[in-house]
Amino acid sequence: MIIKTLGLSAYDESLEKMRRFTLDRSKLTEDEVWLMEHPPTYTLGLKAKAEHILNHDHQIPVIQSDRGGQITYHGPGQLIAYTLLDLKRLNLTVRKAVRLLEQTTINLLSSLDVMACGDEARPGVYVKGKKIASLGLKIRNGYSYHGVALNVNMDLKPFDNINPCGYNDLMVTQLKELNVNLSIEEVSQLWANQFLLSFND
DSSP: OEEEEEEEOOHHHHHHHHHHHHHHOOTTSOOEEEEEEOSSEEEEOTTOOGGGBSSOOTTSOEEEOSSSSSEEEEOTTEEEEEEEEEHHHHTOOHHHHHHHHHHHHHHHHHHTTOOOBOOSSSOSEEETTEEEEEEEEEEETTEEEEEEEEESSOOOGGGGGBOGGGOTTOOBOOTGGGTOOOOHHHHHHHHHHHHHHHHHO
């Protein structure tokens, strides 16, 4: 497993790199995890509906993605963990891969004394009913890309302009609001450590 820390990277460029990596890889290609942040960006999943954009801030681009799900927001201070995995080699179903990504994030939060949980009806990770991490994968030829977005220390106001993940009653939170004052670099390393533990069980 190769872990790469890539800093602030444009969403559309990152999406193209993930697609290219997935199309070019073979059964011998090592799996990779890309840790990064994105500039302010709204992204639309394959099932996204325009009605979930409540007030389009035209300074923030809206980009069509090929992940599952609805609309979400990315911005600086949010950890993005893209997981480029050979699911067949890891003996993972899509559902199990999603659950392991959720559990990785829940375990990380638990290590920071934050009690979090998943939700069978709404994929993601929640703290007291507020969403702190979003999940979405794309599977192509048995290979996954996309992954997890964990709110660390960011401007949450752009979430007010959308129904996050398509839910009009969904509130969001972040580590900073939960009195966890770690840098994005520190959280990235902790998440990567938990990921390796989860996927090596």
